[in-house]
Amino acid sequence: MPQPDPGALHVFVYGTLRSGGSNDISRFTPAPERVADGEIAGTLYDLGAYPGAVLGGEGRIKGEVYRITPALEAQLDVLEEAKPDGTGEYSRREAMVALGDRSVRCLVYEIHPARIAGRPRIASGDWMAR
Template structure:
């Protein structure tokens, strides 16, 4: 019997360890793979952030290996399945693992906020939800 396929997820906001939706408290338990960054811009949406991928900025987060069951639970939390609110969409992108050479890390699932939800929202200049201060 083969082991189930494992995917990776990049979490950058309230799913980070120690935050209100701490992914490490979810079941089946994820496996921490390391800190990483991804190209993008982080926005302050009040109680949680939103990430738009691409551009020159870097957003800090944590990478976890997850099971298909946990991926489904994350889809529910981010409201991309079964009820699709349109606030977030699930993408798969390469990340830059901390401490790694210039080569990119694993492909990771990322929940990206829809641009239509960003009107009037401040950019988190640091790219790190834990060090949030609005940008210019």
């Protein structure tokens, strides 16, 4: 796997955008470059067909880090219904993601808090292993 470039744009995916998921990020154009598996502090919730992450806290969320272009970022914003005013289904955030012995700043799509009411938590933090 390539080393993360601190000046590049990276995204951390934890749900259907993961490799083998129903929205596998590798199907997008321009194709992203997989950097590594990673983990981030947060809690993962089961929303049925997809998960939602709430960042921070003691829990860990497992996922994958990809190097992406601004054009792909714009496509992900549409898919995740991320709106600049915070009213979308997800909000685009920046957070540090652990990649074993190093970390990289990534875009992360965090679920709107209203969407997780009454939804079960995924204790493992791993959508693909639920």
